[in-house]
Amino acid sequence: MSQAMAPTVRRQNVRQNHLQKKLYIWGGLALLLILAAFFSDYLCPYDPYVQDMSMTKAAPSAEHLLGTDRYGRDMLSRVIAGSKTSIYATLLLVSFITIFGSLVGIICAWTGKWLDTVLMRLSDMFLAFPGLVFALAVAAVLGGGVHNAIFALAAISWPKYARLARSQTLAQQAAVYMQAARMAGSSNFKLIRKHVIPNIAGPILVTAMLDIGTMMMELAGLSFLGLGAKPPVPEWGSMMSDTRNLLPTQPWVTLAPGFAIFISVMIFNLLGDTVRDYLDPKNRR
């Protein structure tokens, strides 16, 4: 019996260790990105706003690793400075929709009755619109700017979390331990804080992690269309938009922010995938 068990246990151990390693790698890289964004002011080799008309559209060189744009601004500095806007806007957006959506979902499931109906129909309404088109409309009405772009995307994205949190909370409410906790005299607030939130956090966290990549793309998309960050504030989407007609002649100017988006989205998506696998009980010993 024990001989037959041994390989399975070993396989599980290997898988668990492998997952842990992946978690450290992608988590480390994501942390690095966030830190880079935080300390971007110190990391830029040049001032990202200073124009140098003698150096416009310069090809990558030892002096300017990613070349310069049409105003002679150093592209590497602009990409690094752009990370601040892009990454912070994305994290702010994802944290807001995660917390707000989940709270709405928990409240709906817990109170039920008319409040549940009203809030869920409201979320249906938001879900019925084609997402990005609605965000475009909201951003257009509010005018450009990073904050309005965040608000527009938040308006279309919270219902997903509300639905997820609601269904998870309903499942928790039916659990036997919830009845036991109720009989232990716990208040509604304590039941939610101590039993509901810890038990529903896993799937919500995974959704949020996977959404970081999507939201980063959508924010960049809004900026690309001129409804996000306003020039000269460096932001990856608007940088690509500003320079897109240089793509055939000076491709580095467009490709640099493009690659920055690509790499960041990939890192956050892979981190999300790994967190999902890590939290999956089937991968647990």
Added chain:
Amino acid sequence: MDKLLQVAHLKKVFPQKDRPDIVAVDDVSFSLQPGEKLAIIGESGSGKTTVARLIARLTDATEGKIILAGEDITRAGGAQLKKAYAKMQMVFQNPVDSFDPRCTLGDGISESLINHGRSRAQATAITQKLLAMCELGEEFARRYPHEVSGGQCQRAAIARALAIEPQLLILDEATSALDVTVQAEIISLLNRLQQERQMAYLFICHDIALVQDFCDRVLVMQAGRVVEAGTAEEVINNPRQAYTRTLLDSVL
């Protein structure tokens, strides 16, 4: 002696769409003295678990009255229900499911103590005593429900139910999910605790042999109604109803 629990004309209807409503419990009345052990037996679907859930106020009664220690708790909520739970606790059928998978057994046991005004340190000390009383080592306080066996988890569940020293313990098929030897251990534990604390037990069960050994009185339920009631001796040795006889024959 004053009655601890009085149940009068209890009825529970589950409304259905497009078909007749399900009457799970219909006109059930009985009472329980302090320190008494009452069993409710019956086949699956006879409504015995629903009766337990109604009394524990985990679901609302359609009609009838539930009076616990002189207080009507049929529609109790909030603070009044919390007070009622200090007098009445329940042990569930599946012990592992009755503990939050993300909390240790110790957290689960001390939850009611903290909710009823004990400090964390006091609660921890009482939890240790309760675990010892239920023949579990102190290391069990730090274990998670999936890390212990079914029998150990049920002991912890009993320890949790005893924490705030209730006068009534509802045991909903509390031994059904356990194997026979563990069942016997749990029953002897319950017997010992009953002698020490003079609690009343409401024992929901379908194991007739267990009921005969363990309980003073028996209610037999069929299709939501009480069809026979009497002392365990009377009902088991001299059943008046054909249904009770079938029930006894199918077991013995």
